[in-house]
Each structure stands twice: as C-alpha cells, then as structure tokens.
Amino acid sequence: MGNQVKRIGVLTSGGDAPGMNAAVRAVVRTAVNRGIECIGIRRGWNGLINHDFVPMDSNSVSHIIDKGGTMLYTARSEAFMTPEGREKAIATCKLLGLDGIVAIGGDGTFRGALALSRQVAQQGETLQMVGVPATIDNDVGCSNYTIGFDTACNTAIECVDKLRDTMQSHERCSVVEVMGRRAGYLALYVGISVGATAVLIPERPVDFDRDVVEKIRQARLSGTTHYMVVVAEGAGSAVDIGKRIHEELGIDPRVTVLGHIQRGGSPSARDRETASRMGYEAVQSLAEGRGNRIICTQDGKVVDLDMEEALAMTKVFDMERYRVLEATTTGAGD
C-alpha cells in the first residue's frame, strides 16, 4: 500500500448488474496494459476477509464482455460492516501488497470502500479506493447513470411488449411490478417506453384515484380496452394494486412481478460501452494517484469525484419525465 501503483484489486459487490463483467474486463485490461498487476477479489468484500481471490491477466477476462452477471461473484458482506471484519480485509490487502482497489457496485459498496480506506488511514497507511457505479436501479446519487440500468430497461420493455400482446388479445388490464425499492427510474423509463396507462414511483406520492383509476377511465373513454400499469416495487405491491383496481373498477387485472429476470441478460451496447469507459477511467484515476474517487457520469461526461463528497450527493428526480409520460399516454392507448 505505497505511493506508486503496482498492484490493484478489483471486486463486484451488492446486487449484480449486467455490464459488471465488462467493467471488470476494462479494469484488468487497462491495468495490464499500463504494467499494473491485477487481483480479482471474489464474492465482494467477503473475498478480502476469506482470502478468496485470483490473479488475473488479459486472457482471464476474455469472452465475458457479452455475459450478464459477474465472473467474480458478488455478495453482501455483514462481516465487512464491522471494524473487526475490515481489519481482516486490511490484513489481506497488506499480504497481497495492494495499492488500490476498484469496487464495482452501488452506494453500499462505496460506503464500505470509504470505511475501509479510513480504517487504513487511521493506521498511517494508504489504500486508494475507486468506485464504479453499477446497479440496475440507477440510484447512485452522484452519477446520472449506473451500469446495468439500460439493459434492465430493455429487458423490462421486452417483457411488457410480450404482455401487451396477450393483454390486447384478451382486452385485459395488466399490472407489472419492476425493480426499484427506493428509485422509480426503471419504472418511469419503462412506462414511457411502453406507453403505460399509469406509472407509480416512490418519488411521487400516489393518489390512487387520480393516478390509476382516472387514467384507466380516460383510456377506456378514448376507445382503448387494455391497460398497462407499471409499478416500482418501492411504490407498492403489484398484487395489492391489482386488487384495488378490481375493487374500484370491476375489472380483473393480471399481475406480473418481473423479479430477478431484470438483473440478468447480455448487457446492452450502452452498458458495455459505459462499463468499458468507467473501468478504464477507474484505473486511470488510480494510476495517476487520484484515490478515493467515484467514477461518475455528469452531464454526459465521465468524471471522477471525491468519494466522500460523491456519497453525500443526492440525485434530484427529473419530474419533467413524468410530464412526458402524461403528455404522451393520457387519454389514449399505448
């Protein structure tokens, strides 16, 4: 853990996202091409605690850019949340002689990275951490975009397009629950993209009568006989919403919970390209001596922000998109 960067670790942590492999690949390849050694740490922070790692070269990451999931595995680590757990991790970093770590994941991953970095600093040492945002929820405060979001959107709209085929044939109402416990990005993008009758998101308090009942009524009056309601899991349960629609409108909706399907699949071009660029920039940051950064997209550009400042940032949900949804779907079919 010295000044010049000779050897780095790379890990994926938290929920997996399509494009994580592309990010790992970019980190390893960029490092190797700069003469920096690279160690793959497996199963998130647990890998540092359990001595679960593997040296990587350029060929270790061949044939993975088009694969979903993460070849390094991922996990949430409770042990790492304790100082004792992190102490074991620090020992592993020392043993391996790591100068820095690229941690690919979401806010939780980055908070872990910061805690580790501080604990190392308290010991008078330095371990440079760089975060790369990857989560299908797009809910990392400092970055406009997170790896995996685009693939999840495309997976969800493909599923909803299929649902619409059968809903239209049977003239039914469909309620679809997409991922997003704290964030409605996925639900809103999907809703706009499929021409949903109604979209419920955690960022906007739900008025069931205005946001669901009235929307379905207006669609029916325009001649439409099928309706698509998209719900972010953080805005309510699709099953409950289906029941309430049945109670209030006397129609019998079909409920689908897309679930973990949204997490998998070959990453889209956007996710592969963004992940490649972010992984590349992560190594650039480390190599140029900038540690404790998060690689973000800001105003369409890839930048690196101070990790602590970045973690304090919150993203303002752009309500204009909700107006786009309303302007393009209210009182009409899809």
Add this chain to the structure above:
Amino acid sequence: MGNQVKRIGVLTSGGDAPGMNAAVRAVVRTAVNRGIECIGIRRGWNGLINHDFVPMDSNSVSHIIDKGGTMLYTARSEAFMTPEGREKAIATCKLLGLDGIVAIGGDGTFRGALALSRQVAQQGETLQMVGVPATIDNDVGCSNYTIGFDTACNTAIECVDKLRDTMQSHERCSVVEVMGRRAGYLALYVGISVGATAVLIPERPVDFDRDVVEKIRQARLSGTTHYMVVVAEGAGSAVDIGKRIHEELGIDPRVTVLGHIQRGGSPSARDRETASRMGYEAVQSLAEGRGNRIICTQDGKVVDLDMEEALAMTKVFDMERYRVLEATTTGAGD
C-alpha cells in the same frame, strides 16, 4: 350453409398463443386465393352471439404474421356453452351464409365447435367446422404439436437464461414456475434446454426428496453453487416449493413466476411456419368438402382427423424426455 363452400368464418378462442395471427392470415389468404369469402369473427364464440364480425380480404391480414396475440381478439364464452347461446350463434351463421368455420384454439374451442356443429345437424343443416390447435401448453390430445408452444419455450428459456446470470453471480437457488396446468411439456422442454437441476411436471408424481432435495445435493457435491428448479404450474406452486427447499436444505431460493409473458411475443419461425401450413390445410379441408376435422401434426406430418375421434384421443407423455433430462443434468451444473 350449403354443399359448396363460398363463405367461411374464422375465429380464435380460449387463451391466446403466438402464431394465432399467422394462422388467421393463412386461412384468409388461402380462402381468398381459392375464391372463398372470409369473415373474421371476433372475441371467440362470443362474436357469433354478439354479431361481432368483420369481412376480411388479403390486405386485412398484412403485417400480422410477425405479431403475437390475435387481431381477432379472443375470449372464453360462457353463453356459448348453453344451447340457447349456440342457437344465437347459429342464427348469425345463417344470416352470414357461412358454409364453414375455422376455429383456432385448444380442446375447449374444439368441443364448442363440435357442439355447434351437432346442434346445426339436429336442425337438418350442415355447418362444417375445422379446428386448428393453438395453445402454448401443447396439451391437445390429437396433435403432437400446437401453435405457440415453440415461442413459449423460447421465451421461457430466454428468461431462465437471464435468471441464471444473476443466480450464478450470487450462488443462489432459483425456482421458476412456467405455464402448464395439466401438461408438463413446457416445463420439461425448458428444463432440458436450460440444464435445470430439477423439473416438476403434473404427469409424474413428485417425490420431493428424490426429485428436488437429492438433485440439489448431487449438484452441490459436483461443485455447483447455483441450482435451477423448473415447476409446471400444475405440479405445484413455485412459492411453496421455494419454502420447502428453504426448510429442508437451509438455502434461500429466489422464486419467479413467469406468468403471461409466456403467452406473448413475436412468434418463432416454427410457429409461423406451422400456423401457415395448418391454416392452409384447414381451408383445403373445407374446400374439399371435409368438415368436422381437426388439423393435426402426427409423426411430423400435417393431417386432418375427424373431430370427434380426435377429441377422444389422449397424448401419452413421452417419459424418455425425462430420462434425457436426468442423464444430462444429474450431478452437474447446468
């Protein structure tokens, strides 16, 4: 309703299936090219009861061969199950001067067709019915293959392939419920195609310990850390099976119910081609004076069978496929 075929109706009934549009298109085009007029009856048998129909020409069915669902809409008709309901339908057929009807759907659709045909016969008249099997469950006794099954298989394996990405990354067990209340074709084909650890189907009594617990154990002993269990809805609820796996093995499975997604989507080449061929043969049958037939695939060929005999046939589930599953997945990863 005379001897020579001048005008026919076409309808889709029961649950929709990808390829129904291709079948409708083939019926209309083949009829028109033989100088037979064609009336589209909408919303299944209800269309005959409610005077809900539309004349069709070759252009009416352009741009639909690649679309899921059915442009004629579909519904289950309770009214049609009564003699009074069918009497109304007969009146519509007389009004329209229909010589025959092509009914696209499953066993229930064909039983309706037969009841209608008999009621007409009791009145000393003739209305020629031809059935075309279309259901994603592949559960029509007389036909090896039903339109929509292949697309549903492909949709399901694409979903399960995505699930596997994330299950593998998190080293988890996944339980997936696919459609099939009475038939395990979909579950077994999907299970073989994704290398499932275990597959539960209604045709084979489930011994939970042998068929699930032991399969997962053997996979674990072979070094695998993720497991895919595929369940036909008729063989049990995925949620219940997930709970039981948790109780007996202490692992925490993720449950996904694929649901109506399996019904939609652009039909596969096989479903488009089969539907085109079956729709073509249905009109050939009618035009050549063979009524009350079901168009079936038997031993790889398209044939037409007497409707009554065909409805009495049952399909023997080919257990060899279950042995293929066991031989290729037991004691191994996917």
Add this chain to the structure above:
Amino acid sequence: MGNQVKRIGVLTSGGDAPGMNAAVRAVVRTAVNRGIECIGIRRGWNGLINHDFVPMDSNSVSHIIDKGGTMLYTARSEAFMTPEGREKAIATCKLLGLDGIVAIGGDGTFRGALALSRQVAQQGETLQMVGVPATIDNDVGCSNYTIGFDTACNTAIECVDKLRDTMQSHERCSVVEVMGRRAGYLALYVGISVGATAVLIPERPVDFDRDVVEKIRQARLSGTTHYMVVVAEGAGSAVDIGKRIHEELGIDPRVTVLGHIQRGGSPSARDRETASRMGYEAVQSLAEGRGNRIICTQDGKVVDLDMEEALAMTKVFDMERYRVLEATTTGAGD
C-alpha cells in the same frame, strides 16, 4: 401561418431510424393534449409537394411506439431542393393552415426545413420549423445523441456476437462493415462493445499496418485464434480490407456487410424514451412560440437551439473512446 399555434404538421425525412415512430407519437399526443391539431405529412417533404397528408388524433399513433421504421413513410425529395418545389410545399402549408412543422430526420432534413422557413419569411409570413434529430449514424453536429443510434448499436452487437460464435469455432478472422459514411460512432461503440481486435473509422486516418496488421499479430501472440475487425463504411470497404488482410497475413477472413438490418427493429428503451422526450419538447417549443429550433441533447439534457446556429455546429469526435478501445482490446482476445 399566424402567431398562435393551432395546427401543426409532422413528418419524417431522410433515412429512417428506429424511434421515429415514437417521436411522431409524442408529437401528436402532446399536441392533441395541448389542444393543437396535428397533420401527418407523408413521405418526407414530398408529402407537402404532392398533397400527401393525413389528419392525426391520439389513436392514430397507438401501437407504434414499439415499431421500427416510420408510419409516415420517408423519402429523399429532390424537388424540395429547388425553390419551385418549396413553393408548392408552401402552398400546401397555406392550404392546410399550418403554423409549424416538426421535421424528424438528420442534417439534410433540417437544411430543408431552414430553406423552407426562409422562403416563407421572404414572403412576409412565418412558418415555425422544429427539427428532431433521428439517424442511426449519430452524425448531427448540434446534438450529442440522435434517435435510432442506440437501437442500431444493439442490433449490430447482436449480429457480431453471433458472428463471433462461428468465428471462434472455426478460428477465423471476421471483417464486419457497419453503417456510417461520414461518422464512426457506430463502428467505435460496436467495436468497444464486442471487444474488436481492430476498428476503422473515418475520423482517424487508417494506417493499415499499425491499425490492422499489428493488432491482429498482437492478438495472435496473446493466444487468440479469432479476430474481429469492425469497419465503418466511410473508412473503407470490408471486402477490400478482407483482401488486404489475406495478402498481408495469409489468413482468409470472412466478410459481412450488415447493411440495412441496422436500420430496422423494435426501438430500444433509450430510443423510445429519448424520442418521446424530444417529440414532447418539439411541441413545447412550437406552443411557446419558439420556432426554427432543433431539439438537441447537450451534456445529457434536452435543449432547443436556434436552427441556423445548430446547423453550423460540428461535433468533435471524442478520441478518448478510441483509447478505451485500445486499452481494453490490444494484445488480447475479445
């Protein structure tokens, strides 16, 4: 053609792009929801010359958000490039009482719009034009992003992923030509996303020995036995490059020209969402009295720029992406 906006036209022109339908839909729906009438002008500018148009309401644009191509058809109009042709177009606009036109297409489309607007102004009248950038080449100077680019990227990487399967099995070199006569965006994004051995783009002078021969050699030395060369059509012909590779390296590449496949297909989530937002903003601009604008994405935001200024802008190709490509693929397999 007065001050207050009561009736607008919408058209698609030039090469089609996936998402054009979503843009048309957003224009029509937003207009209708603001009480503005909307006329669909067909076959690009020709529609104004040939009186080829259709009134549109909310239902006119149902079921199109997920469809490739453009329901309004598109064409290149030579007549419109002459003052006489535009005079006919102006007469149609007067006849229809159009206050503005939303023109969806590329630079050529916008130059046509500007010429029309000026010719109207010379007559002391006003016709407000708003451009919406849609082209798979992403080669509109004023906008970071153009509708259709993302879908084309995804289509291309899906094709190249398939090519790679067979190239890998046969240990062959593949040369793939993607669209982009003047711009290498598509080629470079695709190249990064598939881990191409070499990428040739018009923005960077090609040194065949350095950019192709040496890249393949380095890949071979790293143990790789298949190579993927991606060529933008503006940087050379894939057939010629294939021949030259054969001459200089003695291997026998397989050449694929992806061609018009890249233009079609159901638009991706990103293209549907962007098109919806841009179509919405186009109508906002017109309704708020801002004419002669192009709706652009700048730094991740949707803005409207003065059409004349926007047309004068050129986009600087970001060579950092080329470095990302080199850092992640040099001396390695995909």
Add this chain to the structure above:
Amino acid sequence: MGNQVKRIGVLTSGGDAPGMNAAVRAVVRTAVNRGIECIGIRRGWNGLINHDFVPMDSNSVSHIIDKGGTMLYTARSEAFMTPEGREKAIATCKLLGLDGIVAIGGDGTFRGALALSRQVAQQGETLQMVGVPATIDNDVGCSNYTIGFDTACNTAIECVDKLRDTMQSHERCSVVEVMGRRAGYLALYVGISVGATAVLIPERPVDFDRDVVEKIRQARLSGTTHYMVVVAEGAGSAVDIGKRIHEELGIDPRVTVLGHIQRGGSPSARDRETASRMGYEAVQSLAEGRGNRIICTQDGKVVDLDMEEALAMTKVFDMERYRVLEATTTGAGD
C-alpha cells in the same frame, strides 16, 4: 477398440451449427452417468490426426448449453480424406483406447466416419461410429431435422423482420440471400415465415418472369409498395437477382447477404432439446453395442439408422410447402 464400451470420443466437424455444444454436453453427461469415459477430440477429424484432444467430465460441459458455436472447435480436414491421414487417426484411437466415436456434423462428417470405420475393419478391429446430424442447412438425407436449423431460421426471420421495417418506410424492394448451397429449406421456411413476395430455391428451377417479376407485379397491384425476395445461395446470387429486378421492373432493390450471422447465436429451445436428445441417444446406441449408426429424426421420432444405408438416403423436398407460400403471399403484402 474392443466389445464393451469403456471410453468414447466426441467431435464436431464441418460447418458449425447452434446446438452443437448442447449435443457435446449430452454425449459427455450421458456417457459419464453410464460410467463411460469421454474424450473431446478438437478441430474435427484433425484432432485425431494431430493428437489434439482433452479428457472431459461432467463439469467440462457446464455453461455451454446456451452457447452458439462449438467448444471443441471445428474444421474441415483434407488430410482425413486420404488413407494415410486416416491411418494416423486410427493410431490415435488405438493409443487412447477408444471404443467408439460420436461425430457431430453433416453428410461429409458421416462419410468420413464411415471411411474410418471401414479402414479399421480392414485391420480386423472394430471402432463404432455414431453420427449426429447438425447443420443449419437441414440437408442430411436420412434425417427430417438437423440441429441448428431452427436457430438459423429464427435468426434469419429476425433479420428480415428488421429489414422489412426500413423497406416499408422507404417503399423499397429487398433481396435477401440466406444460406443453403444445395438445399432451400432455410429459404422456404424463412420465406413463409416473413410473408415473402418471392422465394428462390435450388430444388425448383427458377423461371424469373413467373417467380419474381410476376409476383412483384401482383403484390404491387394489391396495393403493396414494398417487396421481399428471399434467395437460397444455391438458387442464385442476391446481387444478380437485384440487378435483374432493376432491369426488368425499373425499381432499385436493396441487397442483403445474411452470411455467417446465420451460423451463430444462442441455440433455440428446439435445437437445445433436439441436441440433448440426439446426444443422449448416440451414447445409448454405443452403450448398447449398436455402432455405425446415424441418429435421425424420422416421422417426429428419434431413431438410429445404419450409417451406410442412411448415407444412401435422399430427402424428397416437400413441394407442399411451396404451395403454402404461394397460397399465403401471392397478390398481397407480407
């Protein structure tokens, strides 16, 4: 090379096809589960000549059932066509103690297998060969179906569906060349599935005026403004046909050669399932002492035929499918 089967080899040869991996997996897994050792021979028959092989266990074939291409690589072997080359191969078989070989490929592969088997027999020994038909052309005389055909059909119709989007928008004619040097199965299935205006196949002598010019004319008269012509490579070059259409009809077609894209991609459910079943049956045949067989589908069933007899069989092209094409597309849009 004795009586009881203890160790077998498996190889893929000739052009690759999606599903070859699933077949290899089924062979290895079924063998291992029956206590038979399995050796993977790489790069087709060349592997036997060049000592290029690898022992395989159940885990060797994990994660490949959903992958296109072949993990064993494939090649055409000129050396193997000579007695000297085969003598080297026989020596390798003796060294390895192989009792049998499962050869996955097309007619050429099986003729190689038969030649090898005979040469061994001349030496008073036995080497049991079992062939598994895998080629996207579906041109193996003894088997109704060959692994890979279904995936290739689906790939081709997805491409043509995309082409149609842009052809429809521009009101153009499209000429698409699909694979099939000697066989028109792919072209005809694709043509039926996309509603092609015209399909040219090697099995049916082409009368250009009747089969192309007149078909386009009839489509135009029905109101259609875009036309799709599908050509099997064995029935003529798409470029030439495009030129001739231009000469005779004055329209300017766009030509696309799908090429090797058709060979790749994740195998469809049908190809995975069929490959699993055929691979399983191949090992059953060997284990039960039936050598020199080809595993075929006949009348919808999987059977094993004597290799020599099977190689003498020819498949009669079912012209009924051409009539289905004509009945469903003549004088109409897609």
